[in-house]
Amino acid sequence: MAKSTIPARAIWALTIILVVFVVDQLTKHLILRADVFNAYECLARTGPCGHVELSSIMDLSMVWNRGFSFGIAQSEGWGRWALFVLQLAVGGLFFAWLLKAKHRITALSLALVVGGALGNLVDRFRFxxxxxxxNFSGPWFGIEFDLPQALRWVEGIFTASWDLDGRLGLGFPYVFNIADAAITVGAILLLVDQFLLHRHE
Structure with missing residues (x-):
């Protein structure tokens, strides 16, 4: 019987990819089917995006990101497909690296990145x-700052339009999903693995 050429760490890494992908797509499905978020009208720009306030720290806010992480390079039309192909190519390179990874932490970090990238790629292809x-843009620990009238525009950079009130809270200014979280954690682990642990191969 021929011995498998895929290392054991790659097998469990593939399982992590699957888990990240399934959890990401399931949570997105729940958001899309909930009427309160008005997702499809929001996508077509025929209606407002929905928003549910859960606490002063965390809310659920429907946002369609047509660009990279943090809303960079918003693209539609042909730009959408160019972005899709670019992300697919980068994801493919990371997956090839994963199959050759020699260290468990490298395989884990790459699996998180690839799983998250796959989840977001499916969205980009479909929608x-x-x-x-x-949405963690609410003020953390109740810390808020009053903005002078001349600086009210700054709030619009960090705060959704429905939350503009002339005050800037100490919070995370970006809306994200499970895939984004997996990519971010994976990228941080990869940096630690490659640079702090001196693995440059």
Whole structure:
């Protein structure tokens, strides 16, 4: 019987990819089917995006991201497909690296990145944009700052339009999803693995 050429760490890494992908798509499905978020009208720009306030720290806010992480390079039309192909190519390179990874932490970090990338790629293929909904832009620990009238525009950079009130809270300014979280954690682990642990091969 021929021995498998795929290392054991790659097998469990593939399982992590599957888990990240399934959890990401399941949570997005729940958001898309909930009427309160008005997701499809929001996508077509025929209605407002929905928003559910859960606490002073975390809300659920329907946002369609047509660009990279943090809303960079918003693209539609042909730009949407160019972005899709670019992300697919980068994801493919990371997956090839994963199959050759020699260290468990390298395989783990790459699996998180690839699983998250796959989840967002499916969204981009289906809708032309990625479903984002975790919103931690509310003030953390109740810390808020009054903005002078001349600086009110600054709030618009960090705060959704429905939350503009002339005050800037100490919170995370971006709306994200499970895939984004997996990519971010994976990228941080990869940096630690490659640079702090001196693994440059």
């Amino acid at each position: 032309g944009a990625v479903v984002d909904f975790f």
